[in-house]
Amino acid sequence: VRSVEELLSSQVEVRAAVVSSPRDEDPRIATLVRRLSERDTLVQHVTVEEFASAAETDSPQGILAIGVVPEATLADLPVSDPLRILVLDAVQDPGNAGTMLRTAAALSVTATFSLPGTVDLWNAKVVRSGMGAHFHHPCLAGTWDELDAFRRERSLAIWAADAAGEPLGATTAPDRIGLILGNEGSGLSSQSRERADCFVALPIATTVESLNVAVAAGIFLYELHR
């Protein structure tokens, strides 16, 4: 429900919506159906079973919408200072990726860019975890070549999160940073390591191997935002 509300408040094009019939008297869903109808968007009412087969979640909330994934690339981003790009290098858990997008939107990060091997940022689970962030925050996917070109053109410093890096705060943050977070299990890829201008770490207790990647991203982005 929340995601569809956020979707309708955004610039993203909505093609259609599907509503589970017993839920269409829920006031928030009824409001959404009215807003969709005012925009002449197709709303299809279906049975609980039909809805369950489409919803991809164990406890669907009774409405789903079909939108058009915005076509955007790094090159479309406006020139700005400070510039902060959150770069996902093979982050695979949809909940982590969605939470990272939510955090990036909340902490005024310019865009999130996913490299090959990362979960599809527009996968339904990622969108649900994003809690609407997808509709207000540029969520991009692309190649290393695109990142390299953008980096040269905008003089972007590449900071890569790694437990063996320098403690965050030891280096003054430049205006334009692409912060790379690696895979949940294996960390940074060799491509990230080759491109990093600087490796940064969050000092943690020796009894713990690492922080969850979405928590680490949250701390880094908060510190870089201050």
Place this chain on the structure above:
Amino acid sequence: VRSVEELLSSQVEVRAAVVSSPRDEDPRIATLVRRLSERDTLVQHVTVEEFASAAETDSPQGILAIGVVPEATLADLPVSDPLRILVLDAVQDPGNAGTMLRTAAALSVTATFSLPGTVDLWNAKVVRSGMGAHFHHPCLAGTWDELDAFRRERSLAIWAADAAGEPLGATTAPDRIGLILGNEGSGLSSQSRERADCFVALPIATTVESLNVAVAAGIFLYELHR
């Protein structure tokens, strides 16, 4: 696998382990079975189907262990400065709770204390998300009365995370803080609100309603740890 490794490196009593037979040649699992046998702990080998019926996860890794939940209360905690207690007030998602424990352990928080309405911190999903934190970090559950008594005895300041609170950093942190994080949907309970000495917030963009509770906890605890 990782959780069982961490369990065997801790003081927690292990009663038995169950191994999925086709996996007992995996080197990490074979090592665990050897360590368990050396301690005279019962190891039961079972079929894949039997293992699946016990494992409570879609992709079990082939070993599970049965341990004794440590009996500990707030009153058992050593007197120390700084004292940092992470208090969960009806946090319900097991992944969030486990991630918060992992973060608390990583950032040298003294203990995590769960109030009524919070997911059982020793639920298997929470333990998996905790990535071993349960075995090195005091994970306690109790009542408001216990928290009140501990607070009086140890002169603990109660800080409650709330979007309408003062920006973090505006108030100097005392040596002894109990930081309360509320429910994912409804936030702080009235009991928390009544007890708070101070409400604290993380400044975020107005387009985003809130941060994920585990990310917010991570940022608060990192800032209080610095």
